[in-house]
Amino acid sequence: MLVLGLETSCDETAAAVVADDRRVLAQCVAGQDDDHRAYGGVVPEIAARAHVERLDGIIARVMAEAGIGFADLDGVAATAGPGLLGGVMVGLMTGKAIAAVHRLPLMAVNHLEGHALTARLTDRVSFPFLLLLISGGHCQLLAVEGVGRYRRFGTTIDDAAGEAFDKAAKLLGLGYPGGPAIEAAARDGDPRRFALPRPLLGRVGCDFSFSGLKTALVHVVAGFPAEPTEGDRRDLAAGFQAAVADVLADRATGAMARFRLEFPGADTFVVAGGVAANMALRDRLRAVTEAGGFRMVVPPPALCTDNAVMIAWAGIERLAAGLVDGLDASPRARWPLDPAAPFVGGGIGRA
Ligand code: KG4
Ligand code: ZN
Numbered sequence: 001m002l003v004l005g006l007e008t009s010c011d012e013t014a015a016a017v018v019a020d021d022r023r024v025l026a027q028c029v030a031g032q033d034d035d036h037r038a039y040g041g042v043v044p045e046i047a048a049r050a051h052v053e054r055l056d057g058i059i060a061r062v063m064a065e066a067g068i069g070f071a072d073l074d075g076v077a078a079t080a081g082p083g084l085l086g087g088v089m090v091g092l093m094t095g096k097a098i099a100a101v102h103r104l105p106l107m108a109v110n111h112l113e114g115h116a117l118t119a120r121l122t123d124r125v126s127f128p129f130l131l132l133l134i135s136g137g138h139c140q141l142l143a144v145e146g147v148g149r150y151r152r153f154g155t156t157i158d159d160a161a162g163e164a165f166d167k168a169a170k171l172l173g174l175g176y177p178g179g180p181a182i183e184a185a186a187r188d189g190d191p192r193r194f195a196l197p198r199p200l201l202g203r204v205g206c207d208f209s210f211s212g213l214k215t216a217l218v219h220v221v222a223g224f225p226a227e228p229t230e231g232d233r234r235d236l237a238a239g240f241q242a243a244v245a246d247v248l249a250d251r252a253t254g255a256m257a258r259f260r261l262e263f264p265g266a267d268t269f270v271v272a273g274g275v276a277a278n279m280a281l282r283d284r285l286r287a288v289t290e291a292g293g294f295r296m297v298v299p300p301p302a303l304c305t306d307n308a309v310m311i312a313w314a315g316i317e318r319l320a321a322g323l324v325d326g327l328d329a330s331p332r333a334r335w336p337l338d339p340a341a342p343f344v345g346g347g348i349g350r351a
Contacts, residue, residue: 005312008091009083014308017066026065048086077315080108081332107315108329114310135273136162152341154206164210189238245284256292277301
């Protein structure tokens, strides 16, 4: 079974052809960092236009690389949300056009489900598993019980983890995108020089908060007598990253205890989303995972940040489960994985 996946929900234009035996026949991710750098964040209109300009060429390229024609496909999967609506429309409409012309089933995929199921492609993880989804727009802990079956344990009450990294990097003048810039700067920094808060640490529940940490960083920087030096920036980045690591580790520990009670016998902890590319955070999470008697699974960095392989794979899983969508499927800016979970704010727009 071969599925073409399309991803256009934020600032990556991506396409991939994936087989149900887990072979990635071809994939391509075109970033837009240069288009957005001057603004220090993703500009929705610029992103949508870039997707329109690039998507057709990228699809042609992956089809050629895979050595197949549209008639060889068994389905088309396109991200239908959550994300920036203009971009989502570009990918979903393109997917619908291919599905209609070639009479293929269409899978309108939740971008977050793409992140969530990647570990089943890379590591054959079985249900149920505990998931920490940390990306530019989301920071959630979920019990994943099956395809389309999610129960949220906790979420951010303000900023997403990646958003916090991006804002901190902007504040420290480290450039865009912020996550990799903070990680690089932190490598030679002293995480203990500045005392930064760890919001919600030790509190009951699995929710997150990062805005207080960001505000604390603003105050520390404002208190400098002169512009922070490069050394100061490295120490600030290291302090910030260590605080995020402590918060994630604390919240994940609580979630593991709850997961163990609800799913005795299951012991897999999956970390997914763009922020999972951060090696320092991975190390910290691995330590608490082992302490909690779980095993940690993290997809390789290129499959943690946005890509179309994860969308094609989620499409394969949905097709196999008979979860096919009609050509009337709508793009959705908001689309929680667990619709029963209460809305608590945070994570607007990006996924
Ligand atoms: O999943 P993703 O590619 O896009 C969304 O769906 O949001 O995640 C992007 C986010 C950005 O906020 C970026 O700064 C963050 O992931 N990120 C990182 C790292 N690489 C990407 N954060 C921390 N450390 C990294 N190495
Ligand atoms: Zn994402």
